[in-house]
Amino acid sequence: MSPPTVTGVAAIPPRGGEARTIFQKGAPGRRAFVCPPLDVPGADAEELLPARFRRAEPPRLPEVSEPEIVRHYVGISKRNFDLDSGFYPLGSCTMKHNPRLHERVAALPGHARLHPLQHPERAQGALELMWNLQSALSEISGLPYVSLQPSAGSHGELAGVLLTRAYHEDRGETRRKVLIPDTAHGTNPATVTMAGMEVVKLATDAAGGVDVEDLRAKSGPDVACLMLTNPNTLGLFDPNIEEIAAIVHGAGATLYYDGANLNAVMGLSRPGDMGFDIVHFNLHKSFTQPHGGGGPGSGPIAVSERIAPFLPRPVVVRRESTHRNGRQGAPADERDRGEVPHANGHAPAAPSRTFVYDLDYDRPKSIGRLRGFQGNYGCLVRAYAYICSLGADGLKDASEVAVLNANYLLARLQEKGVVEHLPLAYGQLCMHEFVLSGGPMKRGLQIKTLDLAKRLLDFGYHPPTVYFPLLVDEALMIEPTETETKETLDGFADAIAAILKEAAEDPEIARNAPYSTPVRRLDEVAAAKRPVIRQALD
């Protein structure tokens, strides 16, 4: 069919030609790499590496020149939509602007080219940065101890469930059940299984919060933990959070906070004050580490006093020192959170105390390592730069504007012409995100949430998160973040209204969308049925 006129501006122009991989380009003998000269005496090949250990044929890597590599990857990059090009209201993903300063500071050789096993005495800047970031995350979460080691949110979750398990085991208790609301992110139940625990689902009440009676009924002596996102994936702060915490603690279980939605409450409410024992942060969400098309991320955890002995090894500590090398200084005091130092001009004239930073491996009750080395330090540098830029007030402003933007967009999408088709699933107001139901749209206009999402691509927008949470029919989960302007929000709301109006006239347009993207709808069923997951090589 011929594509209908597109009213918006497509972010990615359609490109002709069939996709070709780097393995289908180049020619025998072409290359980019020039090997440094062999500057040591030659030795017998068999002596260096006996033939039985040697590879018979070189791996069939591409044979391409540098210009070909650059043109290839720049070319395919243009087949990506990205946050720098347009609005990305992907619910629970917090796609806020990524300041370029962070890339610049992370690339400084003192950070980027620091070996992970460099002796702590020669990595004091990195350890101080980590200490300062721990301190800031501790203050933001209201929990005293922090580990920066987990690699991403789900890795932080795994750390949290293993910590819970270690805590109970240390007390001689075998608790295996983990309560998870049916609105939870999929990583929560997957994590529980990986940690050798058992998922018990909790119902959601009519207001969209945890069903407190269901919680009470299920909170027995076999329950290890409740994993909760607050505000939850419906964008609602649970009004019964204090009662929930009391029930869970009363049953002897721990309370885990999935920090995916922390962007709603920075400087306004703290998981620690709500009664949570363990929190994970998504530095690639709330703290604007760029998402990289699927990582890297970073998932630090903050924990309460009772969980602290079990934290992953090693832990960054600092000692007060009057000695030059600090080795004989005062013992480590992790709770001494210290101040985030001010930069030039704001610094105290002469620090009254000097500190030495170190990695502490002597943690007999630790759950152990979760990965190699100290964590995704490059992500930590960016998150720390972000916190330094915003400061206490700025973080609070960020959350306030995130919530303001979400509620404004919600209001625009609950205007006549839209609300009939896409009503708000729960509540009246929301926190940083909200969930609409596309059920009435599907019944009334004969287009599904997926069709609306695909048609949004023609208007130059990344669609919201779709079909999640699972308990909302034809769900659309929308998170605008604080870094979007009113004009952008209005443009998006207008696009939704236009698509609904268009669907009322001809639903086929949305059903066959998109039209203006590098490829049209892709056959995912065929891809899964007969998986082709690599380029066939000669």
Added chain:
Amino acid sequence: MLAAIGVGSVREIFDSQIPAGVRLGRPLDLPDGLGEQEVYAHLRDLAARNSSVEDEISFMGAGMYDHYVPALIDMLTERSEFLTPYTPYQPEISQGGLQVMFEYQTAISELTALPVSNASVYEGPSAVAAAGYLAKLHNGRARFVVSAGLHPHAIETLRTHAHGYGMEVIEVPLSDGATDPEEWARAIDGDTSAAIFAQPNFYGAVEDAEALSAAAEAAGGGGSGQAGRRSEAAGGRPLVICQVDPIALGILKPPGECGVDVAVGEGQPLGNRLDFGGPSFGLFAAREEYLRRMPGRIAGETVDADGRRGFVLTLQTREQHIRREKATSNICTAQALNALAGVVYLAWLGRAGIVELGELLLARTHYARETLAGLDGVEKLHERPVIREFAVRLDADVGAVLRRCLQQGVNPGVDLHALTGRAQDAGGLLVAITERRSRADIDRLADVLGAAVAAEREAVAA
């Protein structure tokens, strides 16, 4: 905006949502925000208090290596189109990222000679743990047998994860720098879920990978108890998991030709910077039969509504957002940008380059090892072939020797005992060679290390 919402202030929204008892009634106890210039200055000051590989002649390795990262990688990874998208949930506008994953999978399959690769996991040690979880799901057996030649961080990470899913980890010692073949065969039995070794191993030695795989298969057949019965249905043998160094695979017989079921490894040597340990990526490749138990994202080829070639995330029924508690892994955000750097690096090295680089490392490492072993008070820790890293034993306190060398601007490598805590590693030094360490650098290391060992022995004798 407030009028459209129907409230008088933002405060009103929060008051309607957050119960009074859990509102933070005070400002966060953090400093005020700073301007861009001030933040830059602060982060630069912190960076200046680190000694990077630009500040010294560094021979540190032990899992992460100072390879040259070509400028085009910086240029490509800083492009908005690669740097700032989310995971490609909308394939029509994510063809760039998905194609990169597809190319990356092709390159890793080719390097490892294993037919299926995912789009990356977090990093090397957690990739080992993820492979262990695959083995558990596959054969349900009770134990992992690991060679002590695995990176100590990988062993510890595996233990942490295995404790979670209820599995035991048994460590097999080395003899002359490589996995002891008799102990290896003795440790593996019908309850062994996976037999795990590293190639080359943590001490730099090239293992006899084929022999280790064959021994694991021979010793791990059959089974006992319930676990054994379940495992017979799943093939009746342990999985052989090999932790590889991808840079060595240009010259080293690939795991797919050595009887290995799953190859995992640290991807940092492939075009990723050191970053004090991360982010990098973990590579994960396997035989075809494990495809549907793989963790993480996998890109697959398909066609669009007009029949044009395109790429999608595929086999998502393995994943947490679909399968929830029955998922093969909980991984969500992984390391897409780092994997991009990896595949661009491999294209840049190319078919000939990866072999040339491997041969250069082999020759320089051999030269460095022989040169250092010729010094008084320095001896080889083992006699096995080495490719890019080797271990020596110093007849002096390693920490003290290192401090003396560092004063000369040379960082001779990693103090083995400090890292592993193993008694037999006392006096051990692990020395890594990259294409950035020239013969002149190696000669300088020999001069400085030789003098430092001599001075330290004199100081102790005095």
